[in-house]
Amino acid sequence: MARMYGRLVVLVLLGLALVGCNTVPTHKVHYSALENDLLERPKRILLLPMDVKVSELTAGGLTEEVASWTRRAEELINRELRAGGHSLSGYEFVEMPELTDQEQEALEQHLALLDTLGGNVLSLGSAPGGAQAWEPKMKHFDYTIGDGLAFLRERTGADMALMIYGNDLISSGGRKAAFVFAAVFGVSIPMGHAVLVGGMLDLQSGNVLWLNHEVSVADVTLRETGGVKTLLGALLSDYPGTESFRKYANGSR
Numbered sequence: 001m002a003r004m005y006g007r008l009v010v011l012v013l014l015g016l017a018l019v020g021c022n023t024v025p026t027h028k029v030h031y032s033a034l035e036n037d038l039l040e041r042p043k044r045i046l047l048l049p050m051d052v053k054v055s056e057l058t059a060g061g062l063t064e065e066v067a068s069w070t071r072r073a074e075e076l077i078n079r080e081l082r083a084g085g086h087s088l089s090g091y092e093f094v095e096m097p098e099l100t101d102q103e104q105e106a107l108e109q110h111l112a113l114l115d116t117l118g119g120n121v122l123s124l125g126s127a128p129g130g131a132q133a134w135e136p137k138m139k140h141f142d143y144t145i146g147d148g149l150a151f152l153r154e155r156t157g158a159d160m161a162l163m164i165y166g167n168d169l170i171s172s173g174g175r176k177a178a179f180v181f182a183a184v185f186g187v188s189i190p191m192g193h194a195v196l197v198g199g200m201l202d203l204q205s206g207n208v209l210w211l212n213h214e215v216s217v218a219d220v221t222l223r224e225t226g227g228v229k230t231l232l233g234a235l236l237s238d239y240p241g242t243e244s245f246r247k248y249a250n251g252s253r
Contacts, residue, residue, distance in 0.1 A: 027212035027238040028121060028141045029245040030202075039200065039209055039240030044092045046158035046203065047081070048111065050074055052166035054223055057192055063169060073222035077164060080228050087239040094158045106148055113145045114163065114208070118199065122213060139249040146206045153203035160209065165197040168222040193217045196231045200239075212238050 033039050054069035080086075082093060099107065121143060152161065169192040193215065200210040214235040220227040238244075 025238075025241070025245055025248050027210065027241045027245065028138065028143075028208075029240065029242055030141050030143070030207045030209045031249075032142075032202075032205075032207055033209045033240070034242055034246050034249065037242065038202070039242060043160055044094050044156070044158040045088070045200075046094045046152055046156050046161040047078075047096065048161050048163045048201075049096065049107075050077065050164040050166065052077065052164070052168075052222065054166075054168040054170065054221075057169050069168075069170070069223045073166060073168060073228070076222065076225055076228040077166065077232060080225075080232050081162075086233055086236045088162075088236060093162075094156045097152075097155045103151065106151075110145050110149050110206075111163070114199070114201070115165075117143050117145060117208065118165075118197065118211060121211060122197075139251075141208075141249075143208045143211075144206045145201070145208070147204065149201070149206060150204055158203060161201040161203050163197075163199045163201065166195065166222055168192070168194045170221055170223070192221075194220050194222055194227060194231060196222075196235045198235050210240060212236075212241075 029039070052070055052073045053065055054073050055063045055065045056069075057063050081088065121138075121141075149161070153159065195213065195215050197211075197213045199208055199212070201207070202209050212235055214231050216231060220230055222228055222231065
């Protein structure tokens with residue numbers, strides 16, 4: 001499957017992590033999930049094709065994806081999801097079925113829409129100057145991509161689908177040396193970062209039931225087991241998060 005989604009989300013999140021604005025809850029919960037406790041009941045979850053990219057950041061500031069690192073990250077995330085020990089441990093994970101060309105096209109179109117939607121939510125709903133204006137929309141979180149993926153529910157028996165986006169930028173040895181050298185003169189240069197975005201989709205309605213992100217600018221990488229455990233654990237720590245989000249939606253901080 002072509003990597004055509006997830007880029008907007010992770011770039012937005014990097015910017016949010018650097019400004020540190022946190023006027024609304026990090027995670028978002030659809031109003032229907034608040035009203036009907038849809039996320040509290042263990043269900044079958046379809047794992048949508050994840051979009052993870054692990055790149056090296058050179059001393060000159062160029063980035064280049066390292067395919068072996070990307071494959072390693074995807075394997076570790078899949079392994080950690082199934083290993084349990086997190087808030088999705090009671091769920092049964094279902095693999096993607098074989099798709100026809102028409103179904104594949106529909107999937108890619110909806111995931112592209114999901115990417116745009118997620119980017120809007122995480123940027124406009126949290127960025128400086130935008131959070132207050134968008135707060136009513138965040139409190140009554142009603143985003144959806146429509147029911148165009150309902151066929152996946154019929155094909156797999158899964159009620160919900162989990163999407164995972166990831167972006168990991170790892171500084172090269174030369175970049176680290178440049179950072180130390182620049183620091184001597186009081187100059188700071190950007191180093192690497194690791195980002196995970198996760199969301200739960202209702203396959204019948206297309207409602208985005210839950211959306212969250214986790215960003216690390218520390219020495220954490222998705223190509224190592226420890227890094228995946230740290231980021232995935234933090235990402236899912238707010239799942240389902242209905243009670244805390246309900247308090248926010250009702251005006252209580």
